[in-house]
Amino acid sequence: MSLRANFYQKSGATFAFNPWDLLALVIVLAIFTALGWAATKMSHPFNLGDQIPISLGYSHLPYYALESVLRMLIALAVSIVVTFVVGALAAKSKHAERIIIPCIDILQSVPVLGFLSITISGFIALFPGSLLGPQFCTIFVLFTAQVWNMIFGFYQSLRTLPDDLIEAARMFNLSPWQRFWRLEVPFAMPNLLWNMMVSMSQCWVPLTFSEAISVANQNIHLPGIGSYIFVAIQQANMHAIFAAIITMFIVIAFYDQLMFRPLIKWAEKFKFESLPDERPSRAWFTSLLHRTHLSRYLGKLTAKISDRFINPRWRKTGYQETVPRNNQWNKILLVLLYGSVLAGLGFGIFQLGDFVFANLGWVEIRHALLLALASGARVFLAVIISSIIWVPLGVLIGRHRTLAKFAQPVVQFCAAFPTNLLYPLAVLLILRYNLDVNLWVTILIVIGAQWYILFNVIAGMSTFPKEILYAAKIFNVKGWLWWRQVILPGIFPYYITGAITAAGGAWNLTIIAELISWGTHTYKAFGVGAYITEYTNSGDFHRVALGIGIMCCFVIAFNWILWRPMYNLAERRFKIS
């Protein structure tokens, strides 16, 4: 019945205003005006050495938040474009795949701060006398915090495209362009959207140090919530920190309600089958838009525009795929491609080595290695502590459906929360009780990284087959046996995903957590994160490069030795299909 109603509603669209139109129009116009206004402020004149005053007055917070969100959205837009190009390239050409995927694997493990220190001077030189330089730099850093998981997700989606759909697209002679928009992008959409949300969450921590750029003793503070937090920490202003936290809550709620929820609602149609007990997601903003006449008109308009976009007028004749032929030129091009990539790689490594070794000796490298070992131990410990605390609790929460439904968004929000906002508190505690910095820094990392584990354990537990739990009950499986033989193997695949994410996050957190300050107090732990931060601030790029290089090697080594085998084991043995 609802089918019919739906159909008639859509076909009978004429353009006339109703009250809902007015409301929707006000909201939409407000959003666009605000973002547009913030955009005009982005390109102020600016010279190196200028100080942009950051006021801790609460009345400035809406403007700062707007600027920060605008940067995040621009970075997200760029990320989407890059994802479409690079992800599709990797999925479609096995040669590109061989180059792109390892590259992303490595880039993903480079701490975000690393990108900042490397690119800042370049961006400033690109736009002399304008604030655009630092703006682009910040946006670039946010982009590097967002883009990798999106590319990976998109690539993996394209790789898992069902064969029959590909065959259908080929059979009906869809051109590669039509195929991309009609088949590949829609198929990847739910995954892409999920990764976009994760990416937006990952942005908040880098925001605090990428807006307030303090590289090489330069202090550029772009107006934004990140700079606000930075200054508040510098001035040891607890009230301002709280104000920033509240603003962040509001901002996250805003873009969640106005952007992601409608998008998720919209993306539901891209899913293959709705799971039987999955309730359709709700979005009041979408419902509001559906009530307007304007949306129907706009719906028709966008359908027309997207049609023009996917089926451009100038390409009238049908596409014809032909037998792939091996020709000599392709082979030569391939040899050239691989050759240049290898040469570039070799040259890069040589340059980096030269850059580092020319100024630093073996003693320094040994020192950095020791620091990295300490940080590695800290990361490992953080994952173990988080697991011990949250696996049992996550299982308990996940067993109760209502509790899990309530807990999941909260945990998701906590994961987005920039932990460094809590660090001032930690400094005060360390100061008051005279605690050991090296140990307590680990706790700080746990605070930031634990959510991923909790989140995934809850997810694993709520999809746990009911029959298995009933069976365990019937056979009176209890206590340790229950954990060992039923629950832990059952949630293992989810737990591993969580642990991998947590470990990745923890490495990034070492950079912020190992060197913390509050007003005039500064604490430094023994670790490579502190090493990187310290020399970034003082502008010793040789040591920064060394620190980042070693950290990358450690992250990659961890991935290869520990996480990947565990992940494969989980996929092979413990997946409940």
Added chain:
Amino acid sequence: MDDLIVNVKKVNKAFLSADGQELSVLKDVDLQLKENEIVALLGKSGSGKSTLLRIIAGLVYPTTGEVLYRNQPVEGPIKELSMVFQSFALMPWLTVLQNVELGLEAQGVPRDERRKRALKAIDTIGLDGFESAYPKELSGGMRQRVGFARALVVNPDLLLMDEPFSALDVLTADNLRSDLLELWVEKKTNTKGILIVTHNIEEAVIIADRVIVLSSNPGTIYAELKIDLPQPRDEDSLAFRKYVDQIYQIMMERAGETRQIAARMHKRDLGLGYPLPDTNVSELTGLLESLVEYEGEKIDLPKLAEEWHLDIDDLFPMLETLELFGLTKISHGNVELTKDGKQFAEADILERKQMFAKYLKDHVPLIQHICHILHDRRGHRASEDRFLTKLEDYFTEKEAERVLETAIGWGRYAELFAYDYNTGVLSLEDPE
């Protein structure tokens, strides 16, 4: 020869195995499709019938030989051909209308005309009122109707169908099949010919003017049969049953040739290349037990298949296995239990295991090979990879895995050897 739509000339298709050996899937296939006829390609799984369909469609390229469409060589998917898929292959994010429009969109048909033609096709196929529905809202039968509308809207010269009814329940399939036949008989479409791939013998006889039987490994055309019955056909008529019986007999004849393979088996090198039928022990014992109930009479295969709801992909591998072990005897489309077969069916679990072990050791060279190696080795252990590599000389990687899996299933049941899933090691020990 103006009415020749597709001409398949000496087509061979081979895949390269992991170690570079060529594995033949289709061998020397010649096939002509003429105007105004429905041709059914009938074969067991692994007969390469779907591959042949895709070669004709231009989705897959033959290793040697060529396919001509209206006397032009096929080099890629042809616009005048269209396909209906077993799994429907609808885009879940497009509405029924958008799905049907897809093929027209690809041809660059303007938006308004596209819509008009799509709505007409939807009307013809009986999907009126569902234009704005998404595929996931529809039942399987309705989804396949969308599949038909999408295929027919581009006015294909030849319609290809890859087991279009096998994912549907019996009633829905019947209904959709008769609707399609009605469209065809009353010439409501511009389609000049239909090629359907199926593994359902009755379906082939209901629908086709000509049935082509493919044999397996490698796929070759084994027999061709003209069905000379007017549409609509009565499934209970004597003439209809005769055709069905005849096809069963043809296919059994082919299965009977396994006996010859069995005879050759003691030459080891040949034996390993024999693809063990895809069966498991419970099915086999189940079938044997039901055969016992017929008490010595000869059993009619179509009846057996109907009674136990078996299609040829279930029935023939089982019969082949039983035949291989010498438990049944097949002649002229009838099955009969042998003395061994009767003995096995009446034995208890432990006796059955012992008997099964004996059959395996006597008749299955792969099992002999595995046992032999496990005995010779110190520690009596060997990795499955070793056997897989050996099998990949004869089969594709996937088929090699399937064959070994079947052998391991049989061997475990007969307690000839043990297998550890985590390490992939076969051994003579008892499990810990």
